[in-house]
Amino acid sequence: xxxxxxxxxxKVLYNLTSLKGEATVNDISKQLDxxxxxxxxxxKRLAEKGLVVYESYKPLKLTDEGRKLAALIIRxxxxxxxxxxxxxxxxxxxxxxxxxxxxxxxxxEFFEKMDELLGFPKxxxxxxxxPDANGxxxxxxxxxxxxxxxxxxxxxxxxxxxxxxxxxFLTSRDLSLGLELKIKQLEPFDGSMTISYGxxxxxxxxxxxCDNLLVSKKSKKK
Amino acid sequence: xxxxxxxxxxKVLYNLTSLKGEATVNDISKQLDxxxxxxxxxxKRLAEKGLVVYESYKPLKLTDEGRKLAALIIRxxxxxxxxxxxxxxxxxxxxxxxxxxxxxxxxxEFFEKMDELLGFPKxxxxxxxxPDANGxxxxxxxxxxxxxxxxxxxxxxxxxxxxxxxxxFLTSRDLSLGLELKIKQLEPFDGSMTISYGxxxxxxxxxxxCDNLLVSKKSKKK
DNA sequence: TTATTTTGTTAGTATCGTCTAACTTATTAC
DNA sequence: GTAATAAGTTAGACGATACTAACAAAATAA
Ligand SMILES: [Mn+2]
Ligand SMILES: [Mn+2]
Ligand SMILES: [Mn+2]
Ligand SMILES: [Mn+2]
Numbered sequence: 001x002x003x004x005x006x007x008x009x010x011k012v013l014y015n016l017t018s019l020k021g022e023a024t025v026n027d028i029s030k031q032l033d034x035x036x037x038x039x040x041x042x043x044k045r046l047a048e049k050g051l052v053v054y055e056s057y058k059p060l061k062l063t064d065e066g067r068k069l070a071a072l073i074i075r076x077x078x079x080x081x082x083x084x085x086x087x088x089x090x091x092x093x094x095x096x097x098x099x100x101x102x103x104x105x106x107x108x109e110f111f112e113k114m115d116e117l118l119g120f121p122k123x124x125x126x127x128x129x130x131p132d133a134n135g136x137x138x139x140x141x142x143x144x145x146x147x148x149x150x151x152x153x154x155x156x157x158x159x160x161x162x163x164x165x166x167x168x169f170l171t172s173r174d175l176s177l178g179l180e181l182k183i184k185q186l187e188p189f190d191g192s193m194t195i196s197y198g199x200x201x202x203x204x205x206x207x208x209x210c211d212n213l214l215v216s217k218k219s220k221k222k
Numbered sequence: 223x224x225x226x227x228x229x230x231x232x233k234v235l236y237n238l239t240s241l242k243g244e245a246t247v248n249d250i251s252k253q254l255d256x257x258x259x260x261x262x263x264x265x266k267r268l269a270e271k272g273l274v275v276y277e278s279y280k281p282l283k284l285t286d287e288g289r290k291l292a293a294l295i296i297r298x299x300x301x302x303x304x305x306x307x308x309x310x311x312x313x314x315x316x317x318x319x320x321x322x323x324x325x326x327x328x329x330x331e332f333f334e335k336m337d338e339l340l341g342f343p344k345x346x347x348x349x350x351x352x353p354d355a356n357g358x359x360x361x362x363x364x365x366x367x368x369x370x371x372x373x374x375x376x377x378x379x380x381x382x383x384x385x386x387x388x389x390x391f392l393t394s395r396d397l398s399l400g401l402e403l404k405i406k407q408l409e410p411f412d413g414s415m416t417i418s419y420g421x422x423x424x425x426x427x428x429x430x431x432c433d434n435l436l437v438s439k440k441s442k443k444k
Numbered sequence: 445t446t447a448t449t450t451t452g453t454t455a456g457t458a459t460c461g462t463c464t465a466a467c468t469t470a471t472t473a474c
Numbered sequence: 475g476t477a478a479t480a481a482g483t484t485a486g487a488c489g490a491t492a493c494t495a496a497c498a499a500a501a502t503a504a
Contacts (some may be wrong), residue, residue: 007491025452033457089335105320261482264461
């Protein structure tokens with residue numbers, strides 16, 4: 001009863017609203033590369049279906065039902081990404097576009113099987129949390145690497161957003177999730193950081209890169 | 223440039239035409255449970271695209287291009303079924319409906335990876351041949367079990383057509399591909415057969431079942 | 445505060461994929 | 475060989491998902 005297309009709108013709305021709680025027609029339009037009038041009428045349709053709160057000229061919100069549905073699609077997306085990396089040998093930069101399609105498959109047993117074969121993972125290959133089967137998602141308390149200061153030692157937990165180019169760059173620098181990063185230096189002029197990790201000493205990362213790396217500071221809580 | 227929907231029509235047309243070389247609007251209509259006028263206009267569209275040969279009131283044929291495209295979709299379907307059974311642990315009766323969706327995924331690397339992980343299989347879990355990457359399909363020379371005679375010893379090679387109910391029945395009788403079947407008896411009244419295989423002695427199979435089991439008679443050629 | 449720009453909405457159009465009703469052609473039965 | 479039936483086609487409709495053009499409201503700049 002909910003189409004492939006509607007699912008993509010819901011998912012984008014979920015991601016956009018997870019920051020400020022609301023999103024605009026314009027945001028969605030840019031994100032999906034679909035013109036505003038199309039988005040507008042889709043939002044009305046989703047409101048009809050009880051998945052979106054729509055009021056003229058006001059920002060959009062998801063209803064509880066809409067949020068749950070979106071989370072379940074994201075669950076399928078992230079389980080798929082994890083499966084592709086862990087069980088099929090794809091690189092973390094290759095899996096998003098495949099998962100973008102597979103997330104729409106209607107076959108609960110398929111995703112349950114993945115979950116089981118993966119040992120019920122909590123995060124996807126980019127460090128984003130996988131919602132549970134009820135659509136509940138764990139909230140992490142990571143911070144941006146760019147918000148850390150010289151002398152900090154932190155653990156690399158997630159890439160967000162995780163563009164293909166960025167993921168390739170990180171791979172080329174042997175930067176993978178779970179590494180301890182020691183912040184050696186911060187260049188005040190451009191915000192670039194010099195860090196050490198694994199076997200690498202004093203690697204330079206631009207502030208744009210640092211903005212997209214999420215880290216946990218100490219207290220590696222279970 | 224070819225939609226999910228069009229792909230399903232092509233595939234059905236491929237299967238229907240593989241018997242007599244042609245198929246009717248009515249056949250397709252029944253197979254897909256879509257009304258004849260809809261099928262009719264879709265056939266015209268596919269003819270426009272050069273995939274189908276359409277002439278008013280004449281039976282339908284695939285063009286070479288249409289046949290190749292259909293074979294490539296069937297390739298994705300059958301690789302998926304094999305992957306689901308061999309790598310994910312699904313039963314052979316569970317995989318068709320999942321593959322029916324996954325066959326439409328546009329990601330060549332995904333299916334190449336499956337193929338590789340499976341060791342380039344030649345047949346799907348039901349014994350049907352998997353077309354190669356150019357859309358060429360190996361022709362088997364199997365015969366129906368129901369066309370064999372008492373005293374024959376044959377090898378069980380494929381189930382066709384392979385309905386879920388039939389596959390479940392075969393599983394319940396421990397009948398799996400590759401088994402040697404010894405035909406002990408044929409009941410002239412209803413065509414039912416009594417056969418022995420594996421640890422089973424004198425199992426009775428209805429003629430309807432025997433019609434759907436394909437076997438190779440001797441000369442197990444490579 | 446007024447003017448300009450950006451954002452959101454309405455109206456009208458198009459294509460895809462489905463339907464029903466009505467008509468035409470082909471096949472089958474008598 | 476005609477009558478009845480089945481199969482195929484045409485016409486017209488509809489919902490889904492997109493678009494452009496034109497207009498309205500809100501936000502921003504002057
Ligand atoms: Mn992703
Ligand atoms: Mn998607
Ligand atoms: Mn199948
Ligand atoms: Mn399909």
